[in-house]
Amino acid sequence: MATPFVVIGGDxxxxxxxxxxxxxxxxxxxxxxxxxxxxxxxxxxEPYFVKGEVDKLENLLSxxxxxxAERDIDLRRGxxxxxxxxxxxxxxxxxxxxxxxxxxxxLLVATGARAVTxxxxxxxxxGSFPLHGLDDxxxxxxxxxxxxxxxxxxxxxxEYVDRERVERFGAMDPPETAAIVGxxxxxxxxxxALSAHGLDVHVFQRSDHLLVPFGEAVGExxxxxxxxxxxxxxxxxEVARLAGEGRVERLECGDGTALDTDLAVVGVGVTPNTDxxxxxxxxxxxxxxxxxxxxxxxxxxxxxxxxxxAEDDHTVTGESVWVPLGLTANRxxxxxxxxxxxxxxxxxxxxxxxxxxxxxxxxxxxxLLEDGARxxxxxxxxxxxxxxxxxxxxxxxxxxxxxxxxxxxxxRLLGGAIVGTDRAAVRIDxxxxxxxxxxxxxxxxxxxxxxxxxFSPVWDPILxxxxxxxxxxxx
Amino acid sequence: MATPFVVIGGDxxxxxxxxxxxxxxxxxxxxxxxxxxxxxxxxxxEPYFVKGEVDKLENLLSxxxxxxAERDIDLRRGxxxxxxxxxxxxxxxxxxxxxxxxxxxxLLVATGARAVTxxxxxxxxxGSFPLHGLDDxxxxxxxxxxxxxxxxxxxxxxEYVDRERVERFGAMDPPETAAIVGxxxxxxxxxxALSAHGLDVHVFQRSDHLLVPFGEAVGExxxxxxxxxxxxxxxxxEVARLAGEGRVERLECGDGTALDTDLAVVGVGVTPNTDxxxxxxxxxxxxxxxxxxxxxxxxxxxxxxxxxxAEDDHTVTGESVWVPLGLTANRxxxxxxxxxxxxxxxxxxxxxxxxxxxxxxxxxxxxLLEDGARxxxxxxxxxxxxxxxxxxxxxxxxxxxxxxxxxxxxxRLLGGAIVGTDRAAVRIDxxxxxxxxxxxxxxxxxxxxxxxxxFSPVWDPILxxxxxxxxxxxx
Numbered sequence: 001m002a003t004p005f006v007v008i009g010g011d012x013x014x015x016x017x018x019x020x021x022x023x024x025x026x027x028x029x030x031x032x033x034x035x036x037x038x039x040x041x042x043x044x045x046e047p048y049f050v051k052g053e054v055d056k057l058e059n060l061l062s063x064x065x066x067x068x069a070e071r072d073i074d075l076r077r078g079x080x081x082x083x084x085x086x087x088x089x090x091x092x093x094x095x096x097x098x099x100x101x102x103x104x105x106x107l108l109v110a111t112g113a114r115a116v117t118x119x120x121x122x123x124x125x126x127g128s129f130p131l132h133g134l135d136d137x138x139x140x141x142x143x144x145x146x147x148x149x150x151x152x153x154x155x156x157x158x159e160y161v162d163r164e165r166v167e168r169f170g171a172m173d174p175p176e177t178a179a180i181v182g183x184x185x186x187x188x189x190x191x192x193a194l195s196a197h198g199l200d201v202h203v204f205q206r207s208d209h210l211l212v213p214f215g216e217a218v219g220e221x222x223x224x225x226x227x228x229x230x231x232x233x234x235x236x237x238e239v240a241r242l243a244g245e246g247r248v249e250r251l252e253c254g255d256g257t258a259l260d261t262d263l264a265v266v267g268v269g270v271t272p273n274t275d276x277x278x279x280x281x282x283x284x285x286x287x288x289x290x291x292x293x294x295x296x297x298x299x300x301x302x303x304x305x306x307x308x309x310a311e312d313d314h315t316v317t318g319e320s321v322w323v324p325l326g327l328t329a330n331r332x333x334x335x336x337x338x339x340x341x342x343x344x345x346x347x348x349x350x351x352x353x354x355x356x357x358x359x360x361x362x363x364x365x366x367x368l369l370e371d372g373a374r375x376x377x378x379x380x381x382x383x384x385x386x387x388x389x390x391x392x393x394x395x396x397x398x399x400x401x402x403x404x405x406x407x408x409x410x411x412r413l414l415g416g417a418i419v420g421t422d423r424a425a426v427r428i429d430x431x432x433x434x435x436x437x438x439x440x441x442x443x444x445x446x447x448x449x450x451x452x453x454x455f456s457p458v459w460d461p462i463l464x465x466x467x468x469x470x471x472x473x474x475x
Numbered sequence: 476m477a478t479p480f481v482v483i484g485g486d487x488x489x490x491x492x493x494x495x496x497x498x499x500x501x502x503x504x505x506x507x508x509x510x511x512x513x514x515x516x517x518x519x520x521e522p523y524f525v526k527g528e529v530d531k532l533e534n535l536l537s538x539x540x541x542x543x544a545e546r547d548i549d550l551r552r553g554x555x556x557x558x559x560x561x562x563x564x565x566x567x568x569x570x571x572x573x574x575x576x577x578x579x580x581x582l583l584v585a586t587g588a589r590a591v592t593x594x595x596x597x598x599x600x601x602g603s604f605p606l607h608g609l610d611d612x613x614x615x616x617x618x619x620x621x622x623x624x625x626x627x628x629x630x631x632x633x634e635y636v637d638r639e640r641v642e643r644f645g646a647m648d649p650p651e652t653a654a655i656v657g658x659x660x661x662x663x664x665x666x667x668a669l670s671a672h673g674l675d676v677h678v679f680q681r682s683d684h685l686l687v688p689f690g691e692a693v694g695e696x697x698x699x700x701x702x703x704x705x706x707x708x709x710x711x712x713e714v715a716r717l718a719g720e721g722r723v724e725r726l727e728c729g730d731g732t733a734l735d736t737d738l739a740v741v742g743v744g745v746t747p748n749t750d751x752x753x754x755x756x757x758x759x760x761x762x763x764x765x766x767x768x769x770x771x772x773x774x775x776x777x778x779x780x781x782x783x784x785a786e787d788d789h790t791v792t793g794e795s796v797w798v799p800l801g802l803t804a805n806r807x808x809x810x811x812x813x814x815x816x817x818x819x820x821x822x823x824x825x826x827x828x829x830x831x832x833x834x835x836x837x838x839x840x841x842x843l844l845e846d847g848a849r850x851x852x853x854x855x856x857x858x859x860x861x862x863x864x865x866x867x868x869x870x871x872x873x874x875x876x877x878x879x880x881x882x883x884x885x886x887r888l889l890g891g892a893i894v895g896t897d898r899a900a901v902r903i904d905x906x907x908x909x910x911x912x913x914x915x916x917x918x919x920x921x922x923x924x925x926x927x928x929x930f931s932p933v934w935d936p937i938l939x940x941x942x943x944x945x946x947x948x949x950x
Binding site: 012042044045048053054059060315325326327328330331346348349350351352353354355356357362364366391393394395423425426427428429430432433434436437438439443444446447448449450451452453454455456458459460462463 | 487517519520523528529534535790800801802803805806821823824825826827828829830831832837839841866867868869870898900901902903904905907908909911912913914918919921922923924925926927928929930931933934935937938
């Protein structure tokens with residue numbers, strides 16, 4: 001009998017791989033070690049759970065442990081893999097009762113990433129949340145409740161949740177002010193979520209615009225939307241510390257700016273969980289994520305990596321990059337599952353496609369914008385313009401701002417961004433598909449995109465941008 | 476001085492060409508002959524004007540005659556070109572006062588298409604409308620008004636509209652029942668528009684589903700939506716005639732089915748306006764549309780054709796086809812304008828991308844579906860499935876039905892269709908872009924599309940369909 005396919009981490013990449021391998025090769029033993037209690041949960045849904053649009057924590061689970069068991073996967077929660085030995089093809093597992101060695105035939109490292117809070121002193125205080133994981137989300141939602149309410153019943157997920165933490169935050173007086181440190185995805189989504197609870201929300205951003213990976217144009221539209229919704233922006237502010245007696249009471253910036261606050265969300269970035277691989281000789285990139293080939297194989301025989309702990313090839317540059325995102329984690333996991341089952345399947349490349357909702361504004365980005373393009377050695381030409389989302393005479397037409405970036409010499413499309421209130425986010429998929437196919441701006445300009453007054457003007461905003469950018473390239 | 480660039484037809488293709496030529500080559504004389512009074516109007520907006528969502532007729536004008544004059548284009552409304560002579564490079568023009576010869580350096584035939592009503596006996600009766608042109612739309616809206624209201628003031632566009640017709644219909648008692656003959660775009664949009672006025676709406680369709688070019692899956696969802704909205708469907712019904720004393724009173728089908736009705740919309744197709752070219756030797760295809768090369772040149776030296784009267788190359792087959800749609804008319808006109816001004820510009824190909832709103836359902840289609848693919852010599856493999864438009868836990872996730880079609884041997888994507896209530900229509904652009912790039916299903920499956928709970932699940936419905944279709948291709 002073949003030695004088992006062992007998976008470290010029971011979230012998107014890990015369970016996609018385990019499921020796919022089992023489906024393709026039902027006789028193969030598949031063991032998944034998950035150090036926590038939760039598996040296969042929708043990290044991206046947490047802000048909406050905190051906001052209250054998602055009712056219960058368990059709604060965020062794609063698969064329950066029972067679902068996983070039904071697939072005949074040997075899922076061990078509360079089991080932390082503490083060492084990997086590629087020479088003997090074994091991992092060391094710290095279970096709830098004992099530590100043991102587990103041999104593997106194939107191994108998938110799918111340990112994900114964790115929130116970075118280090119640079120902010122005091123981020124360990126009660127009332128400061130990284131919002132990375134369901135227990136953070138549960139605690140924050142409990143905190144927002146009036147102490148007279150039953151926090152555990154409200155958040156749900158009783159079977160897995162950190163009950164003590166939920167009850168402790170549930171008993172506290174709800175916060176009135178929120179300081180969000182970092183204006184990236186988490187910060188933007190949490191600003192909306194906490195505003196919905198009536199809090200006085202402040203966002204602190206180190207640079208001069210929000211959502212840096214989406215480019216300035218998107219950042220400015222979102223900043224306007226925030227101001228309109230009563231969110232206070234503190235741009236170009238470096239937060240130094242959170243202070244308070246046991247719990248957060250005050251935020252202080254490097255330049256002396258301060259804010260009294262009783263809740264803080266620290267969303268200043270994530271880092272891959274790859275400490276486990278230190279000393280194994282398994283190659284990692286400069287950000288610490290595991291380097292893999294087109295099938296997700298690491299530098300060690302029989303060891304794969306996928307998801308937020310692994311690098312991917314960038315769709316535009318072909319270079320290995322670390323861009324932790326949901327779809328690519330799922331896809332890479334699934335591909336590794338197929339490969340391990342005997343059907344070598346490429347994990348695919350990553351274009352860095354991302355969309356985020358900021359109140360009513362829908363934001364999207366993909367590929368390389370100007371700075372990224374320049375850093376990658378291209379000579380970028382960029383166009384940003386605003387066009388209508390529908391025929392001008394049709395009710396509901398909304399301003400849609402599009403950025404497209406191309407390489408001057410080859411005229412190849414390199415990336416784009418979009419923001420608007422009317423179906424803007426999904427339009428970025430047009431640009432993502434064009435990048436996948438290495439299209440030039442001229443080819444995109446000639447794409448036969450959809451037109452009907454309720455959905456798009458004759459020239460979709462993306463076509464308008466392509467048309468103008470192509471004109472620039474010709475001059 | 477060069478002889479002028481003469482354009483026949485002052486709508487999308489004609490005025491796009493005239494404007495672009497003037498912009499690139501300001502000294503070139505550009506003359507546009509338009510036989511009617513309206514120019515550059517949004518044909519696709521007419522149902523929404525009838526519905527009442529668009530306030531005034533003039534809102535449907537992209538350019539007014541004054542705008543055109545400002546571009547230094549010599550626009551002659553009420554001038555019909557009655558003959559083209561490619562041997563002498565002249566056209567014969569019937570103006571309001573006299574007939575004259577106009578020499579041309581370059582000529583663009585942009586005469587558009589007209590509604591076909593021929594097969595339906597009695598379609599010339601009052602109260603029967605083809606809905607092809609602003610005067611039809613104006614008359615229909617006037618008809619829907621109570622006679623006590625001022626029809627001319629309500630419809631607007633007083634400067635151009637057929638006032639006599641508006642006043643005559645405005646004075647009639649409003650209809651209570653509407654019979655729509657044909658379940659294509661016009662039929663579907665008019666069903667929504669007339670239902671909004673409280674009419675008892677009946678749709679008669681010759682085949683067994685609505686929106687034939689969108690495939691059965693879309694047709695069925697729209698049929699359900701229609702029934703839910705109180706629209707009565709008569710499928711597999713061949714309408715033989717409209718009958719009445721002077722105006723429509725009754726619709727009769729070939730099989731004896733009949734309906735008392737006081738309004739009829741006949742939307743059974745369009746045909747290119749190319750009678751003018753009979754005997755000129757200018758080549759036309761089997762549907763009567765002008766055959767052109769990649770720059771929109773006809774078989775006669777110096778004569779171009781663009782828009783609804785011309786063929787285009789199909790994106791998937793490369794064959795010359797006649798698919799009259801708005802974007803391609805605008806784009807081809809613009810390209811001809813550049814070419815005539817000395818910058819040869821391809822008119823682009825047509826993928827047949829179309830979207831239409833049916834009450835709350837958004838429908839899209841592109842490329843070749845199964846029948847079309849088979850007719851074009853492919854061996855099509857098709858997959859239709861229903862997936863969520865957002866993460867399942869996020870409010871507003873809606874069922875989205877996707878069809879994708881591929882060629883068995885090459886695995887190349889050939890076409891697709893989509894229907895759903897949540898941002899479904901614009902998602903067809905992903906498929907359109909993939910067709911533009913000759914992508915395989917596997918390549919589409921690996922595209923890095925957007926994911927965020929409010930806008931898309933981890934696997935966008937189009938990716939889910941690509942994944943399943945790719946699985947089928949591998950077996």
